[in-house]
Amino acid sequence: MTWHAVIGIEVHVQLRTATKMFCSCAIPAEGDLPNSKTCPTCLGLPGALPVPNKAAIEKVLAVGSAIGAAAPATTIWDRKNYFYPDLPKGYQISQLDFPLAAHGSIEVTTSTGTSQVRIRRAHLEEDTARLRHEKGSDGRRSSLIDYNRSGVALLEIVTEPDIRDAETARRYAEELRLLLRTIGAADAEMENGQMRVEANVSIRPSEDAPFGTRTEVKNMNSFRSVEKAIAYEIARQAGILEGGGSVIQETRGWDEGSETTYTMRAKENSHDYRYFPEPDLPPLTITADWLSQIVAAIPEIPSVRRGRYVTQLGLSAYDAAVLVGEPHAAALFEAARSTDATIDVKTLANWVTGEYLRAAHDGAEAPDPAQFAALVGAVSRKDINGTTGKELFAELLNGPFDVRKAIADRGLGQISDQGALRALAAEVLAAHPQAREDWKAGKHQALGFLVGQAMKASKGRGDAAQLGEVIRALLDS
Numbered sequence: 001m002t003w004h005a006v007i008g009i010e011v012h013v014q015l016r017t018a019t020k021m022f023c024s025c026a027i028p029a030e031g032d033l034p035n036s037k038t039c040p041t042c043l044g045l046p047g048a049l050p051v052p053n054k055a056a057i058e059k060v061l062a063v064g065s066a067i068g069a070a071a072p073a074t075t076i077w078d079r080k081n082y083f084y085p086d087l088p089k090g091y092q093i094s095q096l097d098f099p100l101a102a103h104g105s106i107e108v109t110t111s112t113g114t115s116q117v118r119i120r121r122a123h124l125e126e127d128t129a130r131l132r133h134e135k136g137s138d139g140r141r142s143s144l145i146d147y148n149r150s151g152v153a154l155l156e157i158v159t160e161p162d163i164r165d166a167e168t169a170r171r172y173a174e175e176l177r178l179l180l181r182t183i184g185a186a187d188a189e190m191e192n193g194q195m196r197v198e199a200n201v202s203i204r205p206s207e208d209a210p211f212g213t214r215t216e217v218k219n220m221n222s223f224r225s226v227e228k229a230i231a232y233e234i235a236r237q238a239g240i241l242e243g244g245g246s247v248i249q250e251t252r253g254w255d256e257g258s259e260t261t262y263t264m265r266a267k268e269n270s271h272d273y274r275y276f277p278e279p280d281l282p283p284l285t286i287t288a289d290w291l292s293q294i295v296a297a298i299p300e301i302p303s304v305r306r307g308r309y310v311t312q313l314g315l316s317a318y319d320a321a322v323l324v325g326e327p328h329a330a331a332l333f334e335a336a337r338s339t340d341a342t343i344d345v346k347t348l349a350n351w352v353t354g355e356y357l358r359a360a361h362d363g364a365e366a367p368d369p370a371q372f373a374a375l376v377g378a379v380s381r382k383d384i385n386g387t388t389g390k391e392l393f394a395e396l397l398n399g400p401f402d403v404r405k406a407i408a409d410r411g412l413g414q415i416s417d418q419g420a421l422r423a424l425a426a427e428v429l430a431a432h433p434q435a436r437e438d439w440k441a442g443k444h445q446a447l448g449f450l451v452g453q454a455m456k457a458s459k460g461r462g463d464a465a466q467l468g469e470v471i472r473a474l475l476d477s
């Protein structure tokens with residue numbers, strides 16, 4: 001039997017801010033002592049009052065605008081109440097009815113095509129503390145609480161149930177991450193827990209049947225796990241329904257080791273949280289002026305940029321995706337182009353996605369864009385050959401370096417003068433008389449050997465294709 005999956009994704013992502021959402025504590029970093037980044041507000045002590053973080057609000061408004069969502073003229077904050085030791089106040093400050101962004105969409109491209117995933121809402125809330133469960137040497141269990149993360153600004157983004165397969169779900173999460181990083185709203189490092197993806201999954205017998213009962217799967221720590229967990233969950237639900245059972249609405253965890261999901265808890269509904277407006281914070285008015293300043297500062301978003309690279313610059317969809325997929329690569333590409341408007345964009349794209357990304361992957365900083373453009377220009381005009389270009393690129397990565405001066409001073413320019421090439425060819429032929437005999441006896445590999453010798457003699461400055469022609473002409477004469 002064929003089942004049709006319905007998937008909706010909820011993402012929580014830590015915003016890139018200097019301080020927490022409602023106090024001025026710094027954002028905790030790896031290795032901080034537990035409870036060292038806390039104050040009366042984020043510890044939930046009686047009498048402490050929240051003050052909203054303007055930068056966090058602006059980042060969410062920017063994200064909203066970038067996905068085509070609407071911002072409310074006025075919003076309020078709400079208390080989401082529940083009792084758990086990770087929540088010192090007994091409630092989390094969040095937003096229920098007036099999210100900072102509503103009704104947007106994100107374009108997602110998979111191996112089978114491009115589609116729009118509608119975004120239902122995006123709102124701001126605060127993170128909770130972290131619990132650590134331990135068993136001491138005496139065998140007694142204890143739970144420790146670290147409030148460093150309590151009050152860190154989180155953006156929650158919820159899709160409509162628009163996704164129909166696990167690959168699209170993974171690609172949606174990747175595209176959202178890229179968008180957030182491009183805008184500078186978040187770093188969204190999934191392996192550091194800065195971005196948490198939860199998938200709501202149900203299945204139904206046909207595309208027009210009503211939605212089935214859904215489960216919510218969490219604890220995936222990579223994009224690959226998101227795809228695997230959803231695929232697993234679809235198969236698990238199909239097995240239940242085909243065996244005559246029914247799916248229970250619940251929250252399930254992804255177990256990385258066994259690559260299966262397991263029951264965590266029954267699914268709570270929003271009325272279980274007894275939301276009510278936060279009395280310690282006044283309503284927030286979003287003026288048109290404020291919003292337009294934020295919108296003006298938003299850079300070109302990835303889907304638009306990819307489209308422009310293909311239609312305006314003539315890059316392949318693949319090159320455009322690789323370039324745009326790394327904000328620092330796209331930044332180098334743009335910066336190099338802006339220093340030399342006549343640069344050959346395909347050669348530039350090849351150098352950014354090839355040499356530069358390889359070096360960046362090994363930890364290299366981006367090179368000076370003007371020098372990089374000079375280098376790529378010299379290669380594309382065939383002033384220097386690719387091998388020389390790569391050598392110069394390595395030097396350019398080491399710091400300040402004048403590419404044009406190095407080419408001139410060291411005489412690196414490619415030999416393209418016909419007379420010089422012929423002299424080089426004659427020299428090599430004279431040094432290897434056996435090769436000429438081999439060629440005459442029909443051994444064609446002799447030509448490749450001679451070109452190799454000529455390239456060596458020119459210290460890599462010859463043009464192999466041109467040398468090949470010149471040597472062949474001499475052999476045949």
Ligand code: ADP
Nearest residue numbers: 006007008009159160161200201202211212214
């Ligand atoms: P909750 O309040 O429990 O978080 P929501 O109604 O806000 O529930 O939906 C959460 C997510 O689940 C959304 O992304 C939504 O698109 C998705 N969703 C809702 N119903 C289904 C369903 N039957 N199957 C799959 N996903 C669903």
Ligand code: MG
Nearest residue numbers: 010158198216
């Ligand atoms: Mg939810």
Ligand code: ZN
Nearest residue numbers: 023025039042
């Ligand atoms: Zn604090």
